[in-house]
Amino acid sequence: MALSKSQDWFADIDFTDAAAATARIAQEFDGWAPELTALITNGETAPVLRPLNALPVGHRWDRAPGVTLLGDAAHLSPPNGEGANLAMYDGADLGTAIAAHPDDIEAALTAYEQALFVRSAEAATEAARDFEALLRRRHPHSLIDLLTGHQQ
Numbered sequence: 098m099a100l101s102k103s104q105d106w107f108a109d110i111d112f113t114d115a116a117a118a119t120a121r122i123a124q125e126f127d128g129w130a131p132e133l134t135a136l137i138t139n140g141e142t143a144p145v146l147r148p149l150n151a152l153p154v155g156h157r158w159d160r161a162p163g164v165t166l167l168g169d170a171a172h173l174s175p176p177n178g179e180g181a182n183l184a185m186y187d188g189a190d191l192g193t194a195i196a197a198h199p200d201d202i203e204a205a206l207t208a209y210e211q212a213l214f215v216r217s218a219e220a221a222t223e224a225a226r227d228f229e230a231l232l233r234r235r236h237p238h239s240l241i242d243l244l245t246g247h248q249q
């Protein structure tokens with residue numbers, strides 16, 4: 098299960114005590130259908146805390162000769178089903194830029210990064226919007242709106 102909480106909130110849970118941690122997480126779903134909460138309480142494995150990190154929307158850097166970034170290293174965002182696609186697109190775009198400037202790697206990296214920054218900012222904005230719909234804003238109705246196209 099995914100929860101949008103502060104790191105302090107999670108720090109108060111003792112994940113070495115599987116039963117207590119499971120009960121604390123299940124408490125967040127009080128009132129949900131028992132068939133669904135059973136997915137939490139009847140599991141056979143201990144819960145593992147896996148924080149989601151993200152770079153700021155619009156993240157960019159100054160050109161450093163001979164090196165660049167792609168994929169999550171360039172634009173780590175909340176997961177919304179696009180991260181691997183973007184990483185592969187970045188790789189293809191970088192290869193295209195190098196092929197277009199075979200004798201000038203700096204020109205290739207500059208061209209690649211200029212397009213990357215615009216593409217990444219748009220994708221990160223979308224990922225942040227989806228994350229809000231998934232975990233923060235009147236879910237699950239906001240997610241249903243997103244999937245059925247009712248949200249602007």
Ligand SMILES: Cc1cc2nc3c(=O)[nH]c(=O)nc-3n(C[C@H](O)[C@H](O)[C@H](O)COP(=O)(O)OP(=O)(O)OC[C@H]3O[C@@H](n4cnc5c(N)ncnc54)[C@H](O)[C@@H]3O)c2cc1C
Pocket residue numbers: 167168169170176177178179180181182183184
């Ligand atoms: C919960 C979750 C669900 C997701 N679902 C989807 C999805 O449905 N669809 C989708 O497209 N994307 C999804 N993503 C995002 C996707 O997994 C990432 O965007 C994608 O894997 C990024 O690829 P990458 O090659 O940039 O980085 P990574 O896949 O993280 O690869 C980086 C590699 O570098 C290695 N590494 C790190 N440091 C070093 C070092 N010092 N030396 C050597 N190697 C090192 C790591 O071990 C790793 O293998 C999801 C992500 C999460 C967290």
